[in-house]
Amino acid sequence: xxxxxxxxxYLVTQMxxxxxxxxEQNLGHDTMYWYKQDSKKFLKIMFSYNNxxxxxxxxxxxxxxxxxxxxxxxxxxxxSLELGDSAVYFCASSQDLDxxxxxxxxxxxxxxxx
Amino acid sequence: xxxxxxDPGPLSVPEGAIVSLNCTYSNSAFQYFMWYRQYSRKGPELxxxxxxxxxxxxxxxxxxxxxxxxxxxxxxRDSQPSDSATYLCAMDQGAQKLVFGQGTRLTINx
Numbered sequence: 345x346x347x348x349x350x351x352x353x354y355l356v357t358q359m360x361x362x363x364x365x366x367x368e369q370n371l372g373h374d375t376m377y378w379y380k381q382d383s384k385k386f387l388k389i390m391f392s393y394n395n396x397x398x399x400x401x402x403x404x405x406x407x408x409x410x411x412x413x414x415x416x417x418x419x420x421x422x423x424s425l426e427l428g429d430s431a432v433y434f435c436a437s438s439q440d441l442d443x444x445x446x447x448x449x450x451x452x453x454x455x456x457x458x
Numbered sequence: 459x460x461x462x463x464x465d466p467g468p469l470s471v472p473e474g475a476i477v478s479l480n481c482t483y484s485n486s487a488f489q490y491f492m493w494y495r496q497y498s499r500k501g502p503e504l505x506x507x508x509x510x511x512x513x514x515x516x517x518x519x520x521x522x523x524x525x526x527x528x529x530x531x532x533x534x535r536d537s538q539p540s541d542s543a544t545y546l547c548a549m550d551q552g553a554q555k556l557v558f559g560q561g562t563r564l565t566i567n568x
Contacts, residue, residue, distance in 0.1 A: 348501070385466070385544065387502070387558040400555060434501050444554045445490045449501030 347371050348450040350435050356456045357425055365420045365453045367435030374440040375399070376418040377447065378410060381432040393418055394441050425457045461485055464547055464559030473568050477534040481547035481559045484528065488549040491523050493532045496544045496561065505545075506532060537566045 348369045357363055369376060377400075378390040392400040393412040407423045418435060435450040464481045471477055479493075490509055494502035506521040508514045508530075514521045520533040534541055544561040551557040 385546075385561045387546065387561075389555050392554065400553070402555075436501075441554060445492065445550055445556070446504060446507060447556065449494075449503070451499075451501045454499075 346451075348435055348437055348448050350433075350450040350453050352453060353451065354454050354456075356458065358458055359425055359427060361425050362421070362423045363425060363455070364422070365433055365435075365455075367418045367420070367450060369416055369435075369437040369448070371437055371439075371448060373437040373448075374415055375438045375444060376412065376415070377436040377438075378418065378420050379434040379436060379449075381434060381452070383431070387434070391418075391420075392444075399441070422455075425455075427457050430455055430457045461551070461557050462547060462549060462559045465562055466560045468563040468565060470565045470567060471537060473537060473539060473566055475537050475566075477532075477537050477541070477564060477566075479532040479534075479545050479547075479562050479564070481530050482528055483530070483549055485549075485551075486525070486528065487552065490550040491521070491530050492548040492556070493519075493521055494546045494548060494558075496546060498543075502546055539566045539568050542566050 375394045377392045381387045391410045396412045409421045412418045432452045434452045436447040438444045438447045493506040495505045496502045511525045518535045522531040542565045544563045546561040547559040548556045
């Protein structure tokens with residue numbers, strides 16, 4: 345039973361398209377995150393939500409829009425995809441903001457923009 | 459200069475060897491230090507978690523933090539082929555953000 349699950353695992357699309365990635369956690373955690381891992385393996389925070397409220401919004405193009413319908417779900421919508429958006433996107437969760445340093449990651453969504 | 463520096467490797471050692479993985483950092487305000495293990499095509503998995511300076515041991519793994527030198531290490535004793543993975547160090551950047559090293563790719567040869 346996967347703790348943090350992301351769909352899809354792979355996403356291949358053309359430049360200019362709009363796509364969404366979904367994330368769900370069944371750990372009962374309050375806080376969820378989106379990270380981007382580039383081709384050199386650098387993992388960088390993009391967004392975090394706590395109980396559906398946006399907490400962290402890094403310097404990310406506004407083509408990226410996270411949405412948290414409830415505290416178990418955090419989705420990422422990307423408009424007008426660009427070549428530079430190709431990366432692996434990871435969702436993560438932590439129990440709450442007090443225990444934010446201990447994070448559990450999903451398996452990632454590998455996005456390729458052609 | 460990056461906040462966290464980690465040699466990306468690759469590092470290849472024979473089974474049974476002691477492995478030493480390291481990160482240096484520039485921000486003396488960091489207090490929480492983590493090591494994550496990431497298998498190929500998988501998400502990072504928390505391996506070790508340390509607060510402030512000192513050592514922490516968990517089975518074959520030992521994490522060391524030297525805040526005076528801004529240097530952290532992960533030691534793996536009696537390394538196994540199943541330890542082959544990328545190891546990422548991570549630290550608290552403040553404002554509830556983690557900053558990660560680039561990761562060191564480790565291969566344990568049978």
